[in-house]
Amino acid sequence: MKRYRDSLITFLKKLPRAYKGRPMAFAILCGLSLLNLCSEWPHELPRPAFLDTYDRLFPDSFGTPRQLLFDHFQRWFPRTPTAQPVTIVAIDDRTLGAVGQWPWPRNRLASLIDAIAAQKPAAIGLDIYMPEVDQTSPDKVADNLPPTAASLAAGLRALPSHEAILARSLHATRAVLGAVAFDHATANTRTDLRSAPILVHGADGADPLDSVLRFNYVLASLPELQAAAQGQALLNVALEQGTVRRIPLIMGLGNKLVPGMALEMLRVATRSPVVEVFASPAGVLAVGVADVQVPTQPNGEIWLHFASIRSTQSRYVSARDVLQGKVDPDRIRNKLVLVGLTGTGLTDVRATPLGEQVPGIEIQAQVIETIFEGHFLQRPAWLKWGETIFIMTFGMLIIWYLPRTDSPLATFIRSFSKASAILGIILNLLSLLSCVLLFKYGGLLVDAASIFIIGSAVMGSFFSTALLDDDAKRRQQAARTQMPDGEQSDAGKSVDGALARWKRIHRSSK
Incomplete structure (x- = not known):
C-alpha cells in the first residue's frame, strides 16, 4: 500500500511539469469552461438532468461573479434619463398623515383615481391589488348593526358598495x-x-409558454374590479440574491400568456387590442405593442439598465397634493401614471444593481422609461457561445505558445518566474476594458468575469510550473556546487593518508 501511495505522490508531483505543463493547463481550461457553460445553460438547448446535481454541488460558481461584474458596469455607467413619460402618484407618509392609514376604503381610492383622471393621463396603473371585499362598505357595515337598527341597516344597504364606486371610477x-x-x-x-x-x-x-416564467396561481383584485378596468398585468420581478436585475415583460399563468405592467400600460395607452409576442423554437425573441417592439431574453425578460433614484425624484408627486388639487396638470396630462405605496412600512423595497433601495413601483417606472428611450441591455443567446469559443481559443493559444522554449515570451518567463502572472493580469485587464466598452457603447453584457477566472487559472498553471522548474534548478545548482567540495575533501583525505604511510616507511628504514 505504501508503495502505491508513494507512486501516486510521485506521479502527482511530476504531473504539473509533464510536457511543459500543457496537459494540466488543458484540463483546467476544459473543466472550468464546462462549469461556466453549466452555470448559464443556453436556453435553446434541452436542460440535462445532471445540471440539477451541478446546481447543488456548485451553487453560483460563475453566476455570482458574473452578476457582480454586470452590477459594476451599471454603477460605472448608470442610465441617464432623457425623457419622463411616467409620473408616480405616491401614497406616502404625508398622504397617510392627511387622509388616514392604509388600507383606505375603496371609495377614497376611487376619489384619488377620479382626481388623476381629471388631468387626462394616457393610462393609470395601480401597483395595488384588492383580493378581498372592503369591510367598510355600507352593506358590510349594515351586516354588523344590531337588530334594533334595522331601518339604518336598510338605508345603508341601499347605498352603492365601495367596490361599485371604485369600479365606476376604473371604468x-x-x-x-x-x-x-x-x-x-x-x-x-x-x-x-x-x-x-x-x-x-x-x-x-x-x-412560448414553455420558455417564459410560468405560474399556476395569482393574487389579483376582485372580479368586479377586474371587469371594470381596461387591463390586468403581473407585477412580478426577477430576484437574484435579493437584487432586481431583470424584469419579465411576459409571463405564463396556467395555460395562457399574461403581460407585465409596463407592457400592458403601453397597450392601454395606445388603445391596442393585443400584445404581440415574437417567438422561435429557442424561446421569445421580442414583445411588442402597436409600433413598439422590445427585444427580450428567451424567457421573455429584459435586463434593466437602471438610472439612479436621485435622477428620478422629479417623477414623484404626493397623492395628498393630487387630492387637494395642488399638482401642476402638466405632470399628469398624457403621462403614464403609476399609483403605489411609498409610505413607511407599506412599500415593497427592492435592491438595484446600483446599490440603492427603491420602492417596487420605481422598478415598473424604470421599465416603461427604458422602453420609451429604446435603451436596452442585451445578453443574446449567441453571446454565451461566443464567450465560450473565445475562452477556448484564447486558452489553447496560451497552452500552445507559452511553453515553447524558442519563443521570446518563453525566454522572458524563464528568466522571471512571475512573468506569467503579470502577463495574465495584463491580458485580463485588456479583456475587461473591451467588455466595458461593449457595455457602454453597445449595451452588451459580456461576461468578462468568467474570461478573467478561466484565463487566470490557465496562466496560473504555467506560473506554478515555472515555480517548480525554478525549485528544481536550485536543487540541481546546489548539488553541483556541493560536488567539488566533496571531491576536494576526499582528495585531501587521500593525501593525508599517503603522507602518513611515507612517514612510517621512513622511520622503519632508519
Missing part, C-alpha cells in the same frame, strides 16, 4: 390593475386573470 378612465403570480396556492389566490389577448408570431410550432 371611466384607462386603468390597469396589478396582480402578483405565485407558484403555490394561498387563501386568496385564483387560477385565472382577465387579461388582453396575446398574438404570437413565428413560433414554428413552439409554444
Whole structure:
C-alpha cells in the first residue's frame, strides 16, 4: 500500500511539469469552461438532468461573479434619463398623515383615481391589488348593526358598495390593475386573470409558454374590479440574491400568456387590442405593442439598465397634493401614471444593481422609461457561445505558445518566474476594458468575469510550473556546487593518508 501511495505522490508531483505543463493547463481550461457553460445553460438547448446535481454541488460558481461584474458596469455607467413619460402618484407618509392609514376604503381610492383622471393621463396603473371585499362598505357595515337598527341597516344597504364606486371610477378612465403570480396556492389566490389577448408570431410550432416564467396561481383584485378596468398585468420581478436585475415583460399563468405592467400600460395607452409576442423554437425573441417592439431574453425578460433614484425624484408627486388639487396638470396630462405605496412600512423595497433601495413601483417606472428611450441591455443567446469559443481559443493559444522554449515570451518567463502572472493580469485587464466598452457603447453584457477566472487559472498553471522548474534548478545548482567540495575533501583525505604511510616507511628504514 505504501508503495502505491508513494507512486501516486510521485506521479502527482511530476504531473504539473509533464510536457511543459500543457496537459494540466488543458484540463483546467476544459473543466472550468464546462462549469461556466453549466452555470448559464443556453436556453435553446434541452436542460440535462445532471445540471440539477451541478446546481447543488456548485451553487453560483460563475453566476455570482458574473452578476457582480454586470452590477459594476451599471454603477460605472448608470442610465441617464432623457425623457419622463411616467409620473408616480405616491401614497406616502404625508398622504397617510392627511387622509388616514392604509388600507383606505375603496371609495377614497376611487376619489384619488377620479382626481388623476381629471388631468387626462394616457393610462393609470395601480401597483395595488384588492383580493378581498372592503369591510367598510355600507352593506358590510349594515351586516354588523344590531337588530334594533334595522331601518339604518336598510338605508345603508341601499347605498352603492365601495367596490361599485371604485369600479365606476376604473371604468371611466384607462386603468390597469396589478396582480402578483405565485407558484403555490394561498387563501386568496385564483387560477385565472382577465387579461388582453396575446398574438404570437413565428413560433414554428413552439409554444412560448414553455420558455417564459410560468405560474399556476395569482393574487389579483376582485372580479368586479377586474371587469371594470381596461387591463390586468403581473407585477412580478426577477430576484437574484435579493437584487432586481431583470424584469419579465411576459409571463405564463396556467395555460395562457399574461403581460407585465409596463407592457400592458403601453397597450392601454395606445388603445391596442393585443400584445404581440415574437417567438422561435429557442424561446421569445421580442414583445411588442402597436409600433413598439422590445427585444427580450428567451424567457421573455429584459435586463434593466437602471438610472439612479436621485435622477428620478422629479417623477414623484404626493397623492395628498393630487387630492387637494395642488399638482401642476402638466405632470399628469398624457403621462403614464403609476399609483403605489411609498409610505413607511407599506412599500415593497427592492435592491438595484446600483446599490440603492427603491420602492417596487420605481422598478415598473424604470421599465416603461427604458422602453420609451429604446435603451436596452442585451445578453443574446449567441453571446454565451461566443464567450465560450473565445475562452477556448484564447486558452489553447496560451497552452500552445507559452511553453515553447524558442519563443521570446518563453525566454522572458524563464528568466522571471512571475512573468506569467503579470502577463495574465495584463491580458485580463485588456479583456475587461473591451467588455466595458461593449457595455457602454453597445449595451452588451459580456461576461468578462468568467474570461478573467478561466484565463487566470490557465496562466496560473504555467506560473506554478515555472515555480517548480525554478525549485528544481536550485536543487540541481546546489548539488553541483556541493560536488567539488566533496571531491576536494576526499582528495585531501587521500593525501593525508599517503603522507602518513611515507612517514612510517621512513622511520622503519632508519
